[in-house]
Amino acid sequence: MDTQTIGCVKAATKILGDKWTPQILRFFVNERSVRFCQVQDLVDGINPRTLSARLDSLEKEGIIVKTATTSENRCEYSLTEKGEALLPILKDMDAWSRQYEPVSA
């Protein structure tokens, strides 16, 4: 069995292999930057502590960066180049979900 051809999905699985992270990242397909409360509103059922931990982890992994917004003392998150390279995967995950589990999705 040739394991070299598709040798390792581990690094991507470390990021995407989590119940919440793909749901957090999908917002970046349409938005250049998002605020904490926007993600919290739209990721159904996530609690703030979990969201905060996931965002910290994504920042540490170099997937997103936290930047200060011009107005007020707020922070926004945006994708790095490494994070943007995940978007085609998220789009495919979305397409697959629509095609094969339209009801439960």
Next chain:
Amino acid sequence: MDTQTIGCVKAATKILGDKWTPQILRFFVNERSVRFCQVQDLVDGINPRTLSARLDSLEKEGIIVKTATTSENRCEYSLTEKGEALLPILKDMDAWSRQYEPVSA
């Protein structure tokens, strides 16, 4: 924020949002069917009980089917059409892993 454009990655996340499942499924990129022991040998660090639970779950979700082999009393697993539709995602996860984390991957 338009959440409809990429509305839901949930169904795919239910399958791929797991430490082991992408690593199990990647073998099907190169192989039409695999045996339990082949997967166990090549998924680094998985224990048989976990592998068995993941394969059962993938079968229940309609991603793989278990078939009897002609020789001996062995079973093989192969992808359904729904499972094959995951392969492009796995290929992209592999490409991302190679590009961004070649050392740890």
